[in-house]
Amino acid sequence: MLVETEEAFRAVAARDARFDGCFIHAVRSTGIYCRPSCPARTPKRSNSEFYPTAAAAQAAGYRACRRCLPDAVPGSPEWDLRADLAGRAMRLISDGVVDRCGVQGLADKLGYSERHLTRVLTSELGAGPLGLARANRAHSARVLIETTDISFSDVAFAAGFASLRQFNDTMREIFGRTPTELRGQKRGAPSGAGTVRLRLPFRAPCDIAGVLRFLARRALTGMEESGDGCYSRSLRLPHGTGIATLRAADKHVACTLRLSDLRDLGSAVARLRRLLDLDADPVAIGEVLGTDPLLRESLQRSPGIRVPGAVDGLEIVVRAVIGQQISVAAARSTTERLVTELGDELPHPEGGVTRLFPTAEVLAEHAAAALPGPRRRAETVRDVAAAVAEGRLALHPGRDEAELREDLERIRGVGPWTSSYVVMRVLGTPDVLLSGDLALKRGAGLLGIPEEPADLSAHARRWSPWRSYAGVLLWEAAANGPATRQKSYENWEKS
Template sequence: MTQSLDAERCYRAVASRDARFDGWFFTAVATTGIYCRPSCPARTPLARNVSFFSTAAAAQSAGYRACRRCRPDAVPGSPEWDVRADVVARAMRLIGDGEVERSGVPGLAARLGYSERQLHRLLVAELGVGPLALARAQRAQTARVLLETTGLPVADVAFAAGFASIRQFNDTVREVFATTPTGLRRTAPRTPSGTPGELVLRLAARAPYAVDEVLHFLGAHAVPGLEEWDGTTFSRVLDLPHGPAVVRLSPAAGAPGVTARLRLTELRDLGVAVARCRRLLDLDADPAAVDDVLGADPALSALVATAPGRRVPASPDAAELAVRAVLGQQVSVAGARTLTARLLTAAGTPLPEPVGTLTHAFPRAAALAEADLTAVGLTGARRGTVHALAAAVADGAVPLDAGADRDEATGALRAVPGIGPWTAALVALRGLADPDVWLPGDLALRRSLVQLGSSDSDAATRWRPWRSYAVMHLWALAVPDLFPHRPPSLPERSAS
């Protein structure tokens, strides 16, 4: 059992089938040899027969196979890896983003500034398994999705999921799911049908989750050519390691979640695409923990009650968000969209062929650093900031990958001429998905704080560790057009 887990607390969650803990930990049952999510509908096992693991990989390495009834590999991810800033959490974010598949364990360790041996020791000490086992569990999950949602030959699925050989693929599927790949495909649940060349999958979320609000917020910021919003579905181009992809995101029927329809250049990018969509939609958040803190504050209680489980829509790429934040300085949302669309035309990567109104992937940092932006309509100083930022991201001076140290990244951003505290904080909030960010000097937040009788300096510490979510509630009060659910009317009050 993973050392950091409280067995008594975990067992209470299992006995009550509490879905809020799905993804936080996994329950392994010695008498059946399977591991489940806490909310599994099967009969509750006796306490003496269960062990608890913080990752599916640890349960698999201990010899347990995934339950076919509750499908524990399809739960939301643990919110712990987004909340924490230590090296284990940063490693988990990078593994989820496919770093082991791209550059192996040496590349993962190098990104984190550790030796392979040090990193392995840290992960095993806390999670019970090393980076290879964690990446293997992710490959198994990708393989299951492909088997269930496509008609690809099994051999193609194996290599698309990242396995080095058919034998390795077959052995892993047997160990994890206790069946063969063809057997897993035969017993797959029915999935929504998509157009040819399109993968359709469901992205799970913890309740409550107001998917319409998240998609509306993203749609209000949609950049023509890169993103599209039709009032129900938000679509965008993703710049993935092996080529651009297009994803269409819409509310899922039934349980909380989102239906994602993906067109990939290469199937081996599926795991990365899913991880980035989950970050974009803030699907792995723990709404109960956030609402417990914010809802207990008299100033925010009415806002939280109106929009329980409110999320922080992010970006699939922090470097993209950083550039967009610079373009959005001191202009309206509409103005920022216009400038970003011009930059996209000037420096973006055209798709092989348009997909509806989507035409370009956002320019990568190295290309943007050398691009001619004179036609975008920026001042010379702002143009210089974009070039300096792109060059700093390209050479690693500003680390903005999934495993970046958030404090280090924020400090490096502020060292770029033209980037101040507000812009750096916005990148941390919506680019690096830091759940505890305050935006200093934000005018919309100040307007809301006046209504609440609070102050900027007070709020900067008042709602820790969930200040990013407090920002969203206050934005909803000040800029209701960005949110489909209008907050309650509050009387004007003096900040003094």
């Protein structure tokens, strides 16, 4: 963390947008907090304070800057890189777990006592679970105020506030304006009652086109739809269902959410951000991977590489089990059959998005009969689903990596490749190398990198702690075909 360091003040003085979301800059003389890149005049060092989160600044009595909107920034990349208790807790708080289950529910999911969790978060992040959840609620409410025409009482309910009075007091305290004043500052066209249009910010550069291309290659008919630069998919959310449509735009991802229950706004946004890996630090990743001459050409073609994440942990495990040792096209065809036969129909279909991924309960009962191909594979899908349905396997982003691997590999048919793929996509672990992956090995060969798992692992040590991102570059190389080899050799000779 950069808090309380001179480097933080230098980042503020330089208005360096790379640090937006990594820390908060508060100004004593004005009583406001800003993102590091705020265009306002840089205050004296003696008037500056730094906090790890917006919630910490709010707890200290500061209100949000009206000019730079410090809450509307990418999240800190530390949560995936650190993967400690604070990082895992932040993932779940962003998903709305505190609002749905309370602090005790959050502590139970993480495997710690409520007291210990509160002590750790307060010490490391400057605010406890309730303060962090309150900051998330305020931001969700602001999005609804500025992008929809729904009543303030509905906004308060959807954002998770206990009462209209609490909603009004919180908005005035944090943003220095009433909800009515905030609505007067609308940005963009208003949305309908169940529709929210918003911008998902990221740190530039960001290869959104690459992530959407990855998702499009694996899109399941009925559940996902891709074309004309857009990607849409169905979402199963805590309070209902939704459809998300994503499109790359200038300096952000344009997102349209159609929700059956607006209380799911925060959860949907958090899951989509993880799906697109929008909180990554592309500069740090590029500095490490760019030192390898065999990767440099690929990195230049895909600046701001991202690792596709997940909106549903069970879906990723099932896809991984089905996709072992077969092509992407074959895996897609097989998984589509599951969605068609076992997925629930959406109550509000749109275009080609008409179904949801099957629930754990339905898969546990019917997957073995519905899945074509090897019997063992179908039984593994059934056993994974049964473990989830019975509560023996939790697949949320707050899991400890080692414990999740152990739980997965305890199931017959789930090996190290599958568990590694799951922790990379569900937990966002940045340093996973799938050295036995067939497509990854093919991509490595096209770039002149050793293909044998042992040799590839040895070569990949120089990519740590960003081996997951290097793996995406190798997948892209495999998808682009043999022409990649000549370009790689030419680049290697020049270097």
